[in-house]
Amino acid sequence: MAEIITAKTAGFCFGVKKAVDRAFELAAQSSGGRIYTYGPIIHNDEVVRRLEEQGVVTLHTEEELRSVEEGTVILRSHGVPKYIVDLLEEKGIEYVDVTCPFVKRIHNIVFEKSADHNIVIVGNPAHPEVEGICGWCLKKADVIQTSEEAEEYQPPEPLPVCVVSQTTFNLNKFQEILAIFEKKRYDVNIVNTICNATAQHQGEAREIAEAADAMIVIGDTKSSNSRKLYEICKEVCDHTFFIQTVEDLHFPDGAAYPRIGITAGASTPNYIIEEVQKYVGRIF
Ligand code: F3S
Numbered sequence: 001m002a003e004i005i006t007a008k009t010a011g012f013c014f015g016v017k018k019a020v021d022r023a024f025e026l027a028a029q030s031s032g033g034r035i036y037t038y039g040p041i042i043h044n045d046e047v048v049r050r051l052e053e054q055g056v057v058t059l060h061t062e063e064e065l066r067s068v069e070e071g072t073v074i075l076r077s078h079g080v081p082k083y084i085v086d087l088l089e090e091k092g093i094e095y096v097d098v099t100c101p102f103v104k105r106i107h108n109i110v111f112e113k114s115a116d117h118n119i120v121i122v123g124n125p126a127h128p129e130v131e132g133i134c135g136w137c138l139k140k141a142d143v144i145q146t147s148e149e150a151e152e153y154q155p156p157e158p159l160p161v162c163v164v165s166q167t168t169f170n171l172n173k174f175q176e177i178l179a180i181f182e183k184k185r186y187d188v189n190i191v192n193t194i195c196n197a198t199a200q201h202q203g204e205a206r207e208i209a210e211a212a213d214a215m216i217v218i219g220d221t222k223s224s225n226s227r228k229l230y231e232i233c234k235e236v237c238d239h240t241f242f243i244q245t246v247e248d249l250h251f252p253d254g255a256a257y258p259r260i261g262i263t264a265g266a267s268t269p270n271y272i273i274e275e276v277q278k279y280v281g282r283i284f
Contacts, residue, residue, distance in 0.1 A: 002284035004277060005212065007204045007263040011273055013197040015100025016042055016266060019077040022098050026072065027054035034071030038084070039128065041076050044220055044267040068093055078128045079103040081135015082111075102195045103129060106164050107136040109191055113162040114138040117189065118155040122177055123166025130166050145169075150180040160187035167195035198225065198266070202232055205263040209233035212261035215240040216249065218276055219265030226265025233263070246275045257284065 023041050035056045040048045059065050072094045079099035088095045119141035123130040181188045209215040215237040219226020234240040243249050264273050
């Protein structure tokens with residue numbers, strides 16, 4: 001019988017797990033009142049579909065949110081700008097804020113610091129998390145993501161600078177950018193707000209793949225963090241399989257792997273991981 005090693009960090013990170021669990025809980029408790037999520041709760045079609053089956057409606061735009069008159073709105077783990085919370089309060093719409101505490105911490109930092117600092121957010125300006133962080137600054141923040149942008153940065157006001165990062169930003173890149181700020185200015189206040197869930201996830205996947213004869217990575221093909229896990233595992237384990245569900249798993253004829261590793265992208269629900277574990281346990 002093969003030894004199966006499943007990564008402890010496989011699947012949802014702490015913040016996403018909390019958000020998804022809460023959404024299912026609210027759907028189950030709902031006594032007829034509509035439940036909405038502002039944006040898909042997670043980038044996984046299967047999870048969104050299951051929630052929809054339980055009556056949860058995904059709102060895709062601000063316009064759709066503005067048209068809600070009653071019910072409960074779930075604010076997902078990426079967080080939202082402050083004006084969205086204000087809007088819901090003004091309209092008297094009930095909401096459940098499942099913003100990840102690590103993201104919420106950034107909101108609190110920029111909200112406070114922006115009173116007497118220029119704010120720089122290191123991250124992708126188009127990402128909803130960064131849009132949310134911008135929306136907690138009392139004045140316009142600058143978003144940068146390259147060393148060139150850091151070199152060119154000019155503070156808009158004669159105030160000290162506070163630098164924070166998107167939670168999933170690459171640590172090495174962040175450090176490069178910080179070095180530029182530290183060289184340029186004596187009055188920078190740097191808060192490293194990178195969440196280490198991603199780094200731990202990748203580190204554990206590599207460790208398991210190194211020791212495994214075959215490695216299975218479960219994730220949506222659209223998910224960039226799943227693909228990244230696949231690449232990391234493939235580098236150290238030739239027999240690495242990238243699958244979306246157990247149905248995609250086809251081992252070559254006659255294959256025998258004494259030790260099989262399993263990991264899964266951050267948007268893969270637990271029950272899909274369990275199905276794969278069971279299947280592999282049955283055939284090897
Ligand atoms: Fe996840 Fe929260 Fe980190 S959503 S990646 S635990 S910031």
